Amino acid sequence: MLEPHGQSVATARRRRAEPAPRPRVSRVLDARLAYARRADRADGLAHFRTRFVGADTDLVYFDGNSLGRPPIAAVEGVERFLREQWGGRLIRGWDESWLRLPLELGDRIGASVIGAKPGQTVVGDSTTVLLYKLMRAAVDGQRRRDPNRVEIVIGDDDFPTDRYLVEGIAAERGARVRWVPVDRSRGLTPELLAAAVGPRTALVVASHVSYRSAYLADAALLSRIAHDAGALVLWDLCHSAGSVPIEADAWGFDLAAGCTYKYLNGGPGSPAFAYVRDDLQPLLRQPIQGWFGSADQFAMGPGYRPEPDIRRFQSGTPPIVGMLAMVSTLEMIEDAGMAAVREKSVALTEFAIDLAEELLAPLGVTLGSPPDPAERGGHVLLHHDAMREVNARLWERDVIGDYRDPGGLRIGLAPLSTSFEEVHRGLTAVQTVLREVLAERAGLG
Known part of the structure; x- marks a missing residue:
């Protein structure tokens, strides 16, 4: 018996039983998913993922470089502190560990995260406030040493807070800003910095990892270029601390500041940290003189006399509750080591770029980060002019990325809490949503 088109029933049944050839994209996805699962099984840091709230759900979190997931132990630790320490000890808690906590956490960040010996790092205040203190102290200190040093050098695509602070401090102190035009897919390079510094440079402000492109600066070389010109250098470590190994002492840092709510998982608005090289501490006068930075805090004296060490960069009462959540992540980093964290970070970003090349490049998406992992945080x-709308729709589907003008979707991959399968699931969702948006634009949706 023949079917209308001349095909026997037996042949039709046999053909229905055989799987139809699948599109290439489907085969790519299957291969990449298998790779992701193998990578997760082989991942020496995979067990840390189970320590984070919500990591066992289907939500894809691509924004750990803005706000990290909360560790389960941090939630429990903060609740225990509220009941037992604050609730139980009340004001007596200051007689124990609270006064020491900003310095103790600073030393732990110094040892495990930024490569600094003890006594050079302190936790307290917001990132903006600490950056302001360090910038002002550096500019004033340089002017006292040499009145001709009146310029602050900074890239024109640094994070807005850094640029706004530089503008404000220059206006306050009669200084000038020397803007360095940078490639937005990169950042402040040695060649650009060398051409910008000179005998009038007081301070160079530089980002270790660019907030937009993830360009990873050669911090040791840029510090040396600044020093050769007689300038101090202040490093913004916000997008590198906890993701990229840092050697503040070995690389010749003068000053640095970084936040703790990204890769250190301190929580929304958790206090930042400041690094000041030990030989600079007695020479710099921080501008926000408060009682926690005074030499005899409880003397309540008539005049301000600063502590001789890193404590002079404190101002008011430190936010103790806000410091507690990061302890859990510091313990994980101390256990794993920053070298292992960086190794996984590179593997995650390489996998994301490979997926983007296969799934998104055919739709017009381009890479806005350095392709070389040695130059990437x-x-x-990922660039496309539809990314603002794509990101909004992804949020509705529990795929949480981060949009940055113009047309940039930032995929932030926290090594301790992100899995390879999560990256695969997220980039597949980006492809699906981008196709929908482009179809609607073409009038096909």
């Missing part, structure tokens, strides 16, 4: 920027 812990996130990836």
Whole structure:
């Protein structure tokens, strides 16, 4: 018996039983998913993922470079502190560990995260406030040493807070800003910095990892270029601390500041940390003189006399509750080591870029981050003029990325809490949503 088109029933049944050839994209996805699962099984840091709230759900979190997931132990630790320490000890808690906590956490960050010996790092205040203190102290100190040093050098695509602070401090102190035009897919390079510094440079402000492109600066070389010109250098470590190994002492840092709510998982608005090289501490006068930075805090004296060490960079009462959540992540980093964290970070971003090349490049997406992992931090920027709308729709589907003008989707991959399968699931969702948006634009949706 023949079917209308001349095909026997037996042949039709046999053909229905055989799987139809699948599109290439489907085969790519299957291969990449298998790779992701193998990578997760082989991942020496995979067990840390189970320590984070919500990591066992289907939500894809691509924004760990803005706000990290909360560790389960941090939630429990903060609740225990509220009941037992604050609730139980009340004001007596200051007689024990609270006064020491900003310095103790600073030393732990110094040892495990930024490569600094004890006594050079302190936790307290917001990132903006600490950056302001360090910038002002450096500019004033340089002017006292040499009145001709009146310029602050900074890239024109640094994070807005850094640029706004530089503008404000220059206006306050009669200084000038020397803007360095940078490639937005990269950042402040040695060649650009060398051409910008000179005998009038007081301070160079530089980002270790660019917030937009993830460009990873050669911090040791840039510090040396600044020093050769007689300038101090202040490093913004916000997008590198906890993701990229840092050697503040070995690389010749003068000053640095970084936040703790990204890769250190301190929580929304958790206090930042400041690094001041030990030989600079007695020479710099921080501008926000408060009682926690005074030499005899409880003397309540008539005049301000600063502590001789890193404590002079404190101002008011430190936010103790806000410091507690990061302890859990510091313990994980101390256990794993930053070398292992960086190794996984590179593997995650390489996988994301490979997927983007296969799934998104045919749709017009381009890479806005350095392709060389040696020049890239812990996130990836993907460009397309539809990304603002794509990101909004992804949020509705529990795929949480981060949009940055113009047309940039930032894929932030926190090594301790992100899995390879999560990256695969997220980039597949980006492909699906981008196709929908493009179809609607073409009038096909």
